[in-house]
Amino acid sequence: MHLVLISGLSGSGKSIALKVLEDADYYCVDNLPSQLLQPLVAQLDQQGYAQVGVVIDSRGGDSLCTLPPQLDALRAKGVDLQFLFLDAQDATLIKRYSETRRRHPLASDRLTLTEAIAEERVRLAGLAALGHHMDTSVLKPSALREWVRQFVATDAFPDSPQGGLxxxxxxxxxxxxxxxxxxxxxxxxxxxxxxxxxxxxxxxxxxxxxxxxxxxxxxxxxxxxxxxxxxxxxxxxxxxxxxxxxxxxxxxxxxxxxxxxxxxxxxxxxxxxxxxxxxxxxxxxxxxxxxxxx
Incomplete structure (x- = not known):
């Protein structure tokens, strides 16, 4: 199985990235609690799914802490796993939320949008270094789609003298x-x-x-x-x-x-x-x- 895991800041383009995978015939799941990742992969593998895309982010709450050991376990079982972490500058995220008028998932009566973004950065800090970090601050949707396609395409490259890098x-x-x-x-x-x-x-x-x-x-x-x-x-x-x-x-x-x-x-x-x-x-x-x- 080829598993592409997507995470990152809300408003950084995770939905666009997941849509790229969906268009490439990946079976896609959004907003999955991280403790369900291994059971999901096992079930889909039994059903014969060869390409799977999953978004796990701050909406999963405290379950995020279980993600790093799950990634190690999946790789140990032979799952071909790519991890993409999307990021953007605070000013860009604020502008995107203002333009779309959507509510940040962590926003509440006690947190402004700026504070919600800062809180989300803290929650996701441990995940950013687990995979490929992609800055979408100045990218148009068309460029982001192309960059995601390239990221997924690297899996098809032959083995290199530098191992998996x-x-x-x-x-x-x-x-x-x-x-x-x-x-x-x-x-x-x-x-x-x-x-x-x-x-x-x-x-x-x-x-x-x-x-x-x-x-x-x-x-x-x-x-x-x-x-x-x-x-x-x-x-x-x-x-x-x-x-x-x-x-x-x-x-x-x-x-x-x-x-x-x-x-x-x-x-x-x-x-x-x-x-x-x-x-x-x-x-x-x-x-x-x-x-x-x-």
């Missing part, structure tokens, strides 16, 4: 904030900026003209080599730490040229030694790529 390079623009899901962040705003070339301004780091401009700059090639060397040297340590995902954020000012170019080139460079995903936070979903092993 997936290495994710994410370009972003500092003007929209640092991604909450980044484990390592590299600031490349010091590099020559194609934005100031009139004929390159409307292009991206995926375009040949921008690539040629950047690769003609020795500083860009040096930065690329330095980042690659750092990641290559420390990747085995993250593998020993039993990481399933390592997210490397590459940030420039707008997230359109320099960071996109470097994320793409680094993704290609590491294809031979790890499962690799490449994301471009500030570009439309078609610009996102999933890289397997050559």
């Amino acid at each position: 997936t290495l994710l390079f994410e370009s972003f623009g500092f003007k929209n904030g640092i991604p909450l899901d980044a484990d390592l962040v590299f600031d490349v705003r010091c590099l020559p900026n194609p934005y100031y070339e009139q004929n390159l301004r409307a292009l991206t780091g995926l375009d040949a003209q921008v690539i040629a401009f950047l690769e003609a700059e020795p500083e860009v090639l040096r930065m690329r080599g330095d980042i690659a060397g750092f990641v290559r040297d420390w990747l085995p340590a993250y593998v020993r730490d039993s990481r399933n995902y390592l997210t490397v954020g590459i940030g420039c000012t707008g997230g359109q040229h320099r960071s996109v170019y470097l994320a793409e080139r680094l993704g290609r460079e590491f294809r031979s030694c790890a499962r690799v995903l490449v994301r471009h936070r500030e570009l439309p979903p078609p610009a996102m790529t999933a890289l397997g092993i050559a």
